[in-house]
Amino acid sequence: xxxxxIIVTILLGTAAGFINxxxxxxxxxxxxxxxxxxxxxxxxxxxxxxxxxxxNVVSVSGFKQKKxxxxxxxxxxxxxxxxxxxxxxxxxxxxxxxxxxxxxAGLLIVMFFMLLLNPDAWVKANADKAKMKSPxxxxxxxxxxxxxxxxIQIGIGFFLLAGLxxxxxxxxxxxxxxxLFIVLFYTIIALAIFIWNDLVxxxxxxxLACGNMLGAWLGVxxxxxxxxxxxxxxxxVVLVIVAVRLFFS
Numbered sequence: 001x002x003x004x005x006i007i008v009t010i011l012l013g014t015a016a017g018f019i020n021x022x023x024x025x026x027x028x029x030x031x032x033x034x035x036x037x038x039x040x041x042x043x044x045x046x047x048x049x050x051x052x053x054x055x056n057v058v059s060v061s062g063f064k065q066k067k068x069x070x071x072x073x074x075x076x077x078x079x080x081x082x083x084x085x086x087x088x089x090x091x092x093x094x095x096x097x098x099x100x101x102x103x104x105a106g107l108l109i110v111m112f113f114m115l116l117l118n119p120d121a122w123v124k125a126n127a128d129k130a131k132m133k134s135p136x137x138x139x140x141x142x143x144x145x146x147x148x149x150x151x152i153q154i155g156i157g158f159f160l161l162a163g164l165x166x167x168x169x170x171x172x173x174x175x176x177x178x179x180l181f182i183v184l185f186y187t188i189i190a191l192a193i194f195i196w197n198d199l200v201x202x203x204x205x206x207x208l209a210c211g212n213m214l215g216a217w218l219g220v221x222x223x224x225x226x227x228x229x230x231x232x233x234x235x236x237v238v239l240v241i242v243a244v245r246l247f248f249s
Contacts, residue, residue, distance in 0.1 A: 001037065001203070001204065001207070005037055006207055008033070009033070009037075009204065009207050009208050009211065010207060010208070010210050010211040011211060012029050012030055012033055012208075012211065013030065013051055013207075013208040013209065013210065013211020013212040013214075013215065014211040014212070014214045014215040014218075015029055015211075015215060016029045016030045016051070016055075016211070016212055016215060017051070017055045017058075017059075017211060017212035017213060017214060017215020017216040017217075017218075017219065018215035018216070018218050018219040018222075019215070019219075020052070020055060020059075020157060020180075020212070020215070020216070020219070021055070021059045021176075021180065021215065021216045021218075021219025021220055021223065022176070022219045022222060022223050023157065023158075023161075023176075024156070024157020024158045024160075024161065024179075025157065025158065025241070026212075026215070027048055027052070028241075030048055030051070030208060031044050031045060031048055034047060034048065034204065034208075037204075039201060039204065042199055043199050043200070043201060045199075046191075046194035046195075046197075046199035046200050047199075047200050047201045047202075047204050047205040047208070048205070048208070049187055049190055049191040049194060049200070049205075050191065050200065050202065050205030050206060050208070050209055051205060051208040051209040051211070051212040052183065052187050052212070053184065053187045053188065053191055053209075054209040054212060054213050055209065055212035055213055055215065055216040056180050056181075056183055056184035056187065056216070057184065057213075058213045058216040058217050058220075059180045059216040059217075059219060059220050060177075060180050060181050060184050062216070062217065062220035062221070063177035063180065063181075063220060063224075066220070066224055068173065068174060068177045068224065069177040069178065069181060071181070074177075074178050074181060075181070077138065077139075077142045077178075077182060078181075078182060078185045078186075079139075080138075080139040080140070080142045080143040080146060081142045081143070081145060081146035081149065081182050081185070081186050082146060082185055082186045082189055083143055083146060084142070084143040084144060084145065084146020084147040084148075084149070084150060084186075085146040085147070085149050085150030085186035085187075085189050085190050086146075086150060086189055086190075086193065087146075087147045087150065088146060088147040088148060088149060088150025088151035088190070089150035089151070089189070089190040089193040089194065090150075090193060091147070091150070091151050109243050138163075138167065138168065141163060141167065142163060142182075145159055145160055145163060146186055149183065149186055149190070150186060150189070150190045150193075156183065157179055157183070160175075160179040160182060160183070161175050161176065161179055164178055164179060173223060173224070176223060
């Protein structure tokens with residue numbers, strides 16, 4: 001890597017870490033750039049997981065320190081997501097993802113209108129109105145979310161937020177913290193599979209992680225300061241940008 005590429009990688013990582021911690025979709029900035037500098041698509045996807053892992057160590061620690069996150073009570077969904085991520089990571093080793101991207105972009109547009117037209121469901125915690133009352137239903141849905149997260153990191157934060165807010169009744173701030181906890185857990189598993197298949201460029205991944213960790217540190221502080229209402233505004237903007245980028249990539 002040239003000095004310019006290193007600087008750009010760190011800057012993009014910082015932006016991605018902030019966006020991922022505050023909402024989701026930051027990998028849309030990073031993965032295309034990694035491909036641009038010469039990494040194959042599956043290697044770029046895998047290498048990005050190093051930065052995601054270290055970014056979420058910072059963000060989860062921050063939310064835990066601020067008492068937004070409780071490992072004991074907020075770990076119920078880790079197992080189904082982790083099992084799904086194993087399946088998704090093996091799928092991701094050599095799959096062509098172009099059609100899949102278009103499908104995900106369409107789902108993000110649907111989520112945008114859900115977020116726009118029913119703000120109270122996202123801003124206010126309401127466990128009584130949670131859609132997924134059955135633990136079995138929750139586990140099945142989050143298992144499939146884990147498959148997607150293990151397959152391709154891009155956009156997983158949005159779908160986890162939708163499941164945690166609309167399905168489980170959390171507000172966006174709490175859901176965001178749990179989302180990061182879940183992603184941290186399954187990323188360890190997915191990254192191990194990618195490393196086993198020799199798909200990870202550690203040098204690029206660690207340089208990228210420097211930026212992601214800084215962005216995560218900033219993201220935790222801004223999300224706590226601004227609260228669920230402003231997270232919703234930020235999420236609306238990022239949803240549109242990511243969906244458009246997926247459609248036309």
